[in-house]
Amino acid sequence: MIPRYTPAEFEALWSSVTRYQTWLEVELAACEAMEHENLVPAGTAAAIRSKNIALDPARIDEIEKTTRHDVIAFLTHVEELAGAEARWLHRGMTSSDVLDTSFAVLLVRATDALARRLSDLVAALDRRALEHARTPMIGRSHGIHAEPITFGIALAGHLAEMKRAQVRLAAARAEIAVGKMAGAVGTYAHLSPGVETRALGALGLSGETVATQVVARDRHAAYFAALAVVAAGIERLATNVRHWQRTEVGEAEERFTAGQKGSSAMPHKRNPISSENLCGLARMVRAYALPALENVALWHERDISHSSAERMIAPDATTTLGFMLERATSLVEGLVVYPETLHRNLERTGGLFFSEAILLALVGKGVARQQAYVLVQRNAMKAIEGQGNFRGNLETDPEIARLLTGDEIARAFDLEHALRYADEIVARARR
Numbered sequence: 001m002i003p004r005y006t007p008a009e010f011e012a013l014w015s016s017v018t019r020y021q022t023w024l025e026v027e028l029a030a031c032e033a034m035e036h037e038n039l040v041p042a043g044t045a046a047a048i049r050s051k052n053i054a055l056d057p058a059r060i061d062e063i064e065k066t067t068r069h070d071v072i073a074f075l076t077h078v079e080e081l082a083g084a085e086a087r088w089l090h091r092g093m094t095s096s097d098v099l100d101t102s103f104a105v106l107l108v109r110a111t112d113a114l115a116r117r118l119s120d121l122v123a124a125l126d127r128r129a130l131e132h133a134r135t136p137m138i139g140r141s142h143g144i145h146a147e148p149i150t151f152g153i154a155l156a157g158h159l160a161e162m163k164r165a166q167v168r169l170a171a172a173r174a175e176i177a178v179g180k181m182a183g184a185v186g187t188y189a190h191l192s193p194g195v196e197t198r199a200l201g202a203l204g205l206s207g208e209t210v211a212t213q214v215v216a217r218d219r220h221a222a223y224f225a226a227l228a229v230v231a232a233g234i235e236r237l238a239t240n241v242r243h244w245q246r247t248e249v250g251e252a253e254e255r256f257t258a259g260q261k262g263s264s265a266m267p268h269k270r271n272p273i274s275s276e277n278l279c280g281l282a283r284m285v286r287a288y289a290l291p292a293l294e295n296v297a298l299w300h301e302r303d304i305s306h307s308s309a310e311r312m313i314a315p316d317a318t319t320t321l322g323f324m325l326e327r328a329t330s331l332v333e334g335l336v337v338y339p340e341t342l343h344r345n346l347e348r349t350g351g352l353f354f355s356e357a358i359l360l361a362l363v364g365k366g367v368a369r370q371q372a373y374v375l376v377q378r379n380a381m382k383a384i385e386g387q388g389n390f391r392g393n394l395e396t397d398p399e400i401a402r403l404l405t406g407d408e409i410a411r412a413f414d415l416e417h418a419l420r421y422a423d424e425i426v427a428r429a430r431r
Contacts, residue, residue, distance in 0.1 A: 001315050005281065005323040009113050013106060014315035016057035022102040023074055024055065026203065027089045030097070030181055033198035034191075040088040048089075053081040071095040092183055092190030096302065100215040101179030103310070104205050107223065110318040111173040117325035118166055118230070124332040125159040126430055128152075133426040136419060137251060137342040138353065143243075147353045148346060148415060150422045151252070151337060156429035158237045163429070165230045172226035175219050179205040185301045186211035213302035217295045220310070224292035227317050231285035234328045238275035238282075241331065245272045250341045255334030274331050281324050288317035350389040355380050357412035358394060358404075365403045375400055 001014065012018060031045040055077065064073035071090075079086040090098070133152035138145045181196040183189050186208075188196070196207050208215045244252040254272050256262075262269030291313055295306035346353075355376050362372035379393035379400070387393070394400050394409055404412075411417075 001319050006319050007322050007326060010110065010315070010319040010322050013109055013113070014319065016060075017055070019102070019106070020055045020057055020060060020074060022105050023071075023098050024053075024078065026098050026101045026105070026179075026199075027075075027078070029199040029202045030093060030195065031089055031091075032202065033181075033195040034088075034091060036198060037192060037195055039191075039195070040091055044085050044088045047085045048078075048082045051082055053078070055081070069095075071098055093181060094184045094213060096214045097179075097181045097183070099307075101181065101200065101203065101205065103314070104176055104179045104215070105203055107176045107314065107318070108173060108204065110314075110322075111169060111176070114227075114230075114318060114322055114325065115166070115169055115173070117322055117329070118162065118169060121234075121325055121329045121332065122159065122162050122166065124329050125155055125162060128332055128335065129155040129159050129426050129429060132337060133423055134419075135337065135339050135342060136346055136415060138346045138348075145349055145353055147356065148418050150419060150426075151339075151342060152426045153422055154240065155332075156426045158233070158240075160429040161233045161236070165233055168226045168229060172223045175226075176223045177205050178208050178215055178219060179203065180208045180211040180215050182208070182211045185213050212298075212300070214298070214306075217292070217298065217306055220306075221289075221292045221296050224289045224313060224317055227321050228286045228289040231282040231321055231324060234324050235279050235282035237328060238272075238278035238331070241275040241335065242272045242279070245270075245275075249345065250338060251345060252335055252337045254331060255336055274327055278324055278327060278331070281320050285317055285321050285324070288313040288320075350383060350391070351413050352380055352383060352390050354413045354418075355390070357414075357418070358400075358409065361404055361408060361412050362400070367403065 001011070003011075028045045028048060031040060031048075034040045035042050035044060055074075059080075060070070060073045060077045063076050064070050067073045067076070072095075075086070075090055078089060129152045131152070132155060133150060135151040136148055137151050137154065139147050139149035139154075179200045180186065181191060181199050182193075183191050193207075200207050210216075241252065241254065243249060245254065253270065254274055256270045261267075262271045262273075291309040295309055298306060359369075359372050359376050362375060363369050367375070375397065376394075379397055380390055382388060382393050383390040388396075391409065391413060394404075395406060400409075
């Protein structure tokens, strides 16, 4: 987490103040659940709450220098502030009951913040896809002109991908909304499943099916992998924008604002800096998935090799993706599209993209497909090499002229026919 890529909401979420306050919420939820089962005196949690204690992260850090244990340092500080009632906190619990449960609470909150931003991106893509549903452009495969699509169809593909991202993010939230209050090795030796269910329910969580000392880390691996897939989808969008903005293409570009400068040396430059930034940040979010996968295999009931990694990857992955979603939304909303250039590029090959339509017309006349391919390809290659234009070559090819009339060739060169389902494709993505 560096300030440049940190939305304020995530800065507050992953702050020391929020972390320790969440630990206290977990401890008090457990305390209240234990009161229900008469494991601690009734009213203990309420008495502590009534003191409105203000935790001091600096004081906790100071205590930890001696204890070398963060949860013990935290509990010591709570006792300093809350007094005698605080002795009942943490009864029968182990540190991971607090750490893993509070981690789940924070990840759920982070996911909700991501989901709101993802909804904004989906809405922006939806608006722009509808706007350009009938704006023709050339589709490309291998970077080479293929067949016509529309700019709306191109954006609709990203819209559909981001809607799938919403489903993945919701599944990731459910995967991670799991805590534990089962004691040292998950056997409830000094607690009960009832305490866990009541306490976690108050926090909006469910319990781990079979806990060890920790919540199983396959959940976290799935979560961070889901974030990586969302980031990869944003990168695909950004990569397309980078191509569209190339001088030789010029079909769309990032909004260039008043006073913006593109280069310290070249005043004419308008660079796709937001898109390039998103591609770089996507690499980082992907990278965070790897340590999450490596955290799955812990020794026996627990070791702490996962802990140090998670202290870094959780704030960084969620914060970075949050920033990416905001920037991607701004990118889509401000994207400047040039229909005239799209049309000019579409016509650049003189209709070569109708080659499949001619191929199928010949097949319809009884020509073997591979023979038809040879007939069409030789006329296409001549056009590419500067010998006439594709349509003219077809019309003057004696073998093709015996099979297709001029009107039949003209019907094959029908852009409206090629794009007749564009609205339906865009509508599918918008449903």
